[in-house]
Each structure stands twice: as C-alpha cells, then as structure tokens.
Amino acid sequence: MEKEVTENNGDSILELTNIKKSFGNFEVLKDINLTVQKGETVVLLGKSGTGKSVILKCIIGLEHQSSGKIAVFGKEFSELREEEENAFRRKIGFLFQSGALYDSMTVRQNLEFPVIRQPDYKKEDLTERVEEALNNVGLIDAIDKFPSELSGGMKKRIALARTLMLNPEIILYDEPTTGLDPVTSNEISHLILDMQKKLKVTSLIVTHDMPCTHLVADRIVVLKEGEFTAEGTYDELSKSKDDFVRGFFEFE
Numbered sequence: 001m002e003k004e005v006t007e008n009n010g011d012s013i014l015e016l017t018n019i020k021k022s023f024g025n026f027e028v029l030k031d032i033n034l035t036v037q038k039g040e041t042v043v044l045l046g047k048s049g050t051g052k053s054v055i056l057k058c059i060i061g062l063e064h065q066s067s068g069k070i071a072v073f074g075k076e077f078s079e080l081r082e083e084e085e086n087a088f089r090r091k092i093g094f095l096f097q098s099g100a101l102y103d104s105m106t107v108r109q110n111l112e113f114p115v116i117r118q119p120d121y122k123k124e125d126l127t128e129r130v131e132e133a134l135n136n137v138g139l140i141d142a143i144d145k146f147p148s149e150l151s152g153g154m155k156k157r158i159a160l161a162r163t164l165m166l167n168p169e170i171i172l173y174d175e176p177t178t179g180l181d182p183v184t185s186n187e188i189s190h191l192i193l194d195m196q197k198k199l200k201v202t203s204l205i206v207t208h209d210m211p212c213t214h215l216v217a218d219r220i221v222v223l224k225e226g227e228f229t230a231e232g233t234y235d236e237l238s239k240s241k242d243d244f245v246r247g248f249f250e251f252e
C-alpha cells in the first residue's frame with residue numbers, strides 16, 4: 001500500500017503518506033497511508049481509542065503528526081505559507097463528535113459565525129447563504145431558535161449546515177450518528193448521502209454505525225494497531241477472512 005510522496009495525481013484530493021503520531025511514548029499511529037479521490041466517500045472503521053479522531057485532527061491541523069505528509073489538492077501543508085495554509089484548511093469542513101453549537105447564539109448566529117471571521121466575507125450574501133445551508137439540511141424553520149430548543153438530531157443537522165457555510169470541498173465527520181437513536185441516525189445517514197449527491201463533496205467519515213456505513217461508503221478502511229489493515233467495499237469487507245475485520249460487520 002505504500003506510495004511515493006505526494007505529487008498531484010489528478011483527482012486525488014486528500015493524501016496521507018506514512019503518518020506517525022505519538023503522545024509521549026505511546027505511538028497511536030504507526031504508518032497511515034490513505035488516498036481519497038474527489039467525490040469519494042471513505043468510511044474509517046476502528047475500535048474506540050485507536051486513533052481515528054487523531055487522524056481527522058491531523059488532517060485539519062488540530063494535532064500535528066510526528067512524521068509523514070498530508071497533502072490536500074496535491075499540495076503538502078508543510079510547504080505552504082501560513083495564509084495559504086489557512087485558505088486550504090478552509091476547504092476542509094469538520095463535523096465534531098459533539099457537534100458543539102454555541103448555546104447563547106441562535107441558529108442563524110451559529111451559522112454566520114464561521115463566515116464573519118473570514119477576512120473576505122461579503123455581508124450582502126450572508127442571509128442568503130444561511131438560508132441555503134439550512135434548506136440543505138431541511139431546517140429552515142429553526143433559523144431563529146436556540147440550540148436548547150432543538151433535538152439531538154436537529155443539532156447535528158445545524159452543525160452540518162454550519163460546516164457547509166464555508167463551502168468545503170472535503171467534509172470530515174467524526175462519529176456523526178453516535179449518541180442518536182436509530183431513527184435519527186438513519187436520518188443523518190441519509191442527509192450525508194444527500195450532501196454527497198447534491199454538493200458532490202468528498203467525505204471521510206469515522207463511524208461505528210454499520211447501517212450508515214452501508215448506505216454512504218464508496219470504500220472502507222479499517223484501522224488496527226496504528227495502521228490500515230484492510231480496505232475495500234462494504235460487500236468485500238463483510239466477507240473478509242480476517243475475523244477482526246469481519247467483526248465490524250457482524251451486528252444485528
């Protein structure tokens with residue numbers, strides 16, 4: 001699975017090469033290699049505490065890998081100047097595990113927030129953009145509500161709408177359905193699928209939700225002991241001869 005480092009090879013939108021990450025003596029990521037093509041949805045499976053969130057955090061720059069290269073749109077972050085790097089990072093949307101909305105702000109204010117922090121934002125289109133993002137997640141009626149007035153599923157949708165405000169080309173989802181009831185999980189999974197179709201975004205999704213995985217994944221990678229141990233479609237991996245891999249697919 002190893003590759004030469006990061007020349008722009010056409011449609012590769014995200015490329016991780018030989019990523020290692022340690023916290024003190026604890027090596028969480030040993031050798032992570034992953035290429036995601038434009039428009040593709042990749043699901044990342046792995047047990048709890050094995051480094052899935054750390055991978056996403058390295059991609060958006062909340063953590064820094066100990067070694068290895070991360071390239072987005074064929075450019076390596078380490079080669080970019082700071083302002084260029086910020087512009088690149090803006091193309092990557094991130095839906096946190098908690099979905100963290102600002103409780104003291106209305107939905108509209110929550111959605112405006114990431115935009116008004118951008119140096120080049122245009123005040124004129126802001127209302128239109130907020131409405132468009134809310135329409136995309138089917139929650140335009142919640143525009144003047146506060147987070148405390150919304151259900152868990154609605155908060156997730158609003159968090160996704162907020163992520164969409166900066167027109168990301170890649171969305172990283174960290175356990176988007178964890179903690180939601182099965183019906184709401186299913187709604188969120190369909191919403192992710194909708195975003196893929198409507199906005200053609202590229203997605204990398206960390207989840208344990210196998211119905212969600214079945215619905216949205218073009219390709220699945222399985223993390224084990226700091227490396228990807230398997231890669232394939234849902235059908236391929238569900239028939240894997242490796243008990244560890246197949247274990248993810250044996251659920252009721």
Ligand SMILES: Nc1ncnc2c1ncn2[C@@H]1O[C@H](COP(=O)(O)OP(=O)(O)O)[C@@H](O)[C@H]1O
Nearest residue numbers: 023024028046047048049050051052053054055
């Ligand atoms: N900032 C940090 N400092 C120290 N250890 C960390 C830090 N972030 C994550 N870890 C450790 O790295 C491991 C992987 O964490 P994480 O990526 O959050 O797991 P998960 O696969 O459940 O998302 C865990 O053992 C966690 O305790």
Ligand SMILES: [Mg+2]
Nearest residue numbers: 052053054174
């Ligand atoms: Mg995690």
